[in-house]
Amino acid sequence: MKKQVWGLLVLCLITIALASQAWSVIGESWEQTVPRAKNSGQRTPIANTHEVKSFNAHAFAGSDKSEPRCADTKVVNVTCPPYNAVPDDNRDDSRAIQAAMDALTLSGGTLFIPAGTYLFNNPLVIHKPVHLVGEGASTILTHSRDLGTDGAANFIRIGGAAAVTQNVTLSDFTLQGPTGIDLRTVMIRIVSNVRGVIVRNLLFKNVSSSCVLVTGKSIEKIEISDNRAEEFYEQFVELGSGGISDVRIHHNVAKSTRGHPKLGSTEPFGIAFEPARSGEITDVSIVGNQVSFDGMSMTELINTGGVSLSRGRSRAVPYLYRRISVQDNIIRKVGVGIRVQTLREGIVSHPGSVVISRNRIEGATNYGIQVKLAEDDVHRDTASITENSVRGYSAQAHNRYDGIHLAGRGIGVEITGNEILPVADRKDGYGRYGINIEPGIQNPVIRDNKIAGYLSGPILNKAASGGRAGQ
Numbered sequence: 001m002k003k004q005v006w007g008l009l010v011l012c013l014i015t016i017a018l019a020s021q022a023w024s025v026i027g028e029s030w031e032q033t034v035p036r037a038k039n040s041g042q043r044t045p046i047a048n049t050h051e052v053k054s055f056n057a058h059a060f061a062g063s064d065k066s067e068p069r070c071a072d073t074k075v076v077n078v079t080c081p082p083y084n085a086v087p088d089d090n091r092d093d094s095r096a097i098q099a100a101m102d103a104l105t106l107s108g109g110t111l112f113i114p115a116g117t118y119l120f121n122n123p124l125v126i127h128k129p130v131h132l133v134g135e136g137a138s139t140i141l142t143h144s145r146d147l148g149t150d151g152a153a154n155f156i157r158i159g160g161a162a163a164v165t166q167n168v169t170l171s172d173f174t175l176q177g178p179t180g181i182d183l184r185t186v187m188i189r190i191v192s193n194v195r196g197v198i199v200r201n202l203l204f205k206n207v208s209s210s211c212v213l214v215t216g217k218s219i220e221k222i223e224i225s226d227n228r229a230e231e232f233y234e235q236f237v238e239l240g241s242g243g244i245s246d247v248r249i250h251h252n253v254a255k256s257t258r259g260h261p262k263l264g265s266t267e268p269f270g271i272a273f274e275p276a277r278s279g280e281i282t283d284v285s286i287v288g289n290q291v292s293f294d295g296m297s298m299t300e301l302i303n304t305g306g307v308s309l310s311r312g313r314s315r316a317v318p319y320l321y322r323r324i325s326v327q328d329n330i331i332r333k334v335g336v337g338i339r340v341q342t343l344r345e346g347i348v349s350h351p352g353s354v355v356i357s358r359n360r361i362e363g364a365t366n367y368g369i370q371v372k373l374a375e376d377d378v379h380r381d382t383a384s385i386t387e388n389s390v391r392g393y394s395a396q397a398h399n400r401y402d403g404i405h406l407a408g409r410g411i412g413v414e415i416t417g418n419e420i421l422p423v424a425d426r427k428d429g430y431g432r433y434g435i436n437i438e439p440g441i442q443n444p445v446i447r448d449n450k451i452a453g454y455l456s457g458p459i460l461n462k463a464a465s466g467g468r469a470g471q
C-alpha cells in the first residue's frame with residue numbers, strides 16, 4: 001500500500017515537472033527533442049522543421065515494434081487485457097481504447113498504443129488528465145467514415161464536461177483519414193472547459209476537415225507543437241470562438257494541395273482564427289511553423305493563406321484578438337501570407353494587438369502581409385510588422401495587391417526592417433506597392449525596409465500627417 005502511494009506521488013511530481021517545463025520555454029530553438037515515455041519503443045520526431053525546401057517524409061518510415069508489456073502498472077497498454085485493442089485487423093478499436101480511457105481514475109494516467117493501425121468507428125472522448133502516446137508515426141489511428149460527438153464532427157474530442165478537463169497530452173502517433181472519400185471529420189476538437197492540452201509530435205494525414213479545431217468557452221493553455229500535416233482540406237489549426245487564451249502553435253509543418261472537394265472554393269489556411277462565438281482570443285504565439293500549399297492551382301491558391309486572423313462568421317459576433325504574435329514562420333505558395341481581417345469587431349474591452357515579425361513568405365499570390373486594425377477610435381489597436389521577408393507575385397491582378405498592406409485606425413504602428421522583393425528569376429507581374437498604408441493609421445514608423453520590383457512604387461503612405469516614410 002505504501003509503495004503505491006509513493007508511486008502515485010512520484011508520478012504526480014513528474015507530471016507537474018513536465019507540465020511546468022512545457023510552459024516555461026519561450027523562444028526556444030528549432031532543435032526538437034521528443035520526450036520518450038516509458039514502455040514505448042523507438043519513436044521518431046514528426047515535424048522536422050529544419051527542412052525548408054522539401055517536405056521529405058523520411059521521418060515517418062516507421063519505428064521498431066516493441067512487445068506490449070502488460071505487467072507495467074504505470075502505463076496502460078491498450079492491446080493488453082482487459083482492453084485488447086488489436087492492430088491491423090481492420091476491426092474497430094474505438095471501444096477498447098475508450099474503455100481503457102474510462103477505466104482510468106479521475107487523476108488520469110498514460111495510455112500507450114503500440115505500433116500498428118487501429119480503426120475507430122466511434123470518436124474518442126477525453127475528460128481526464130491522460131497522456132495518449134504511441135510509438136511515433138507507426139502508431140496509426142484511422143477512420144473510414146465520419147465520426148462525431150453531439151452532432152459535431154470529430155475523431156478525438158477533449159473537454160465539454162461540466163468539470164474542467166485538465167492536462168491532456170496527445171503525442172507520438174498518426175491520425176489518418178481515408179483517401180479518396182469525401183468526409184468531413186475534424187481530427188482533434190478541443191471544446192469548452194479545458195485547461196492544459198498538449199498536442200505534440202503527431203502526423204496528420206488525409207484530413208477531411210481541420211487537423212485541430214479549438215472552439216468553445218474557457219479554453220486555456222493549449223500547445224500544438226512539432227506536428228506535421230500532410231493533406232488537410234480545411235485548416236491545420238482553427239481557433240473557432242472567443243474564450244480562448246494562452247495558445248502556443250510552434251514548430252509545426254503543414255502542407256496541403258487542395259481544399260475540400262465538396263465545399264467548392266473553400267479557403268484552406270495553415271492557422272486560422274474564425275470566431276463563430278463572441279469573446280477574446282488572447283496570448284497566442286504562432287512561431288516557427290512551415291505552411292505550404294504547393295501543388296494547388298492558381299484559382300484555388302488565391303483563396304488560401306498561411307496565417308489568418310479572420311472576421312467572425314457573423315458580423316454580429318463581437319470579438320477581439322489581443323497579444324497575438326506571429327514570428328519566424330515560413331509560409332510558401334499561398335494566396336495571402338499573413339492576413340488580419342480586423343483585430344476586433346463590436347464592443348470589446350481592450351484594443352487589439354498583433355506582432356508579425358521575422359516571417360518568411362515566399363510566393364504569395366496576393367498580399368504578403370495584410371493587416372486591418374479596427375475602423376473606430378473606441379480603442380487604439382496596434383500592429384508591429386518587422387523584419388519579415390516577403391517575396392511575392394501577383395500574376396492575376398498585379399494592380400490590386402501589395403507586399404504589405406495596412407488599413408484601419410491604429411496607433412504605435414511600426415513597419416520596419418522588412419524585405420519586400422520579387423520572387424527569384426521573375427521580372428514582371430508584381431504587385432502594386434511594396435508597402436501601402438491607408439488613411440487612419442496615426443504616425444506610423446516606416447523605416448529600413450528594402451523594397452524592389454513593385455509596379456506602382458515602393459511605398460504609398462496615406463496615413464495621418466506626421467507619418468515618416470523612408471526606405
Ligand SMILES: [Ca+2]
Pocket residue numbers: 085086087088089090091092093117118119
Ligand atoms: Ca482493430
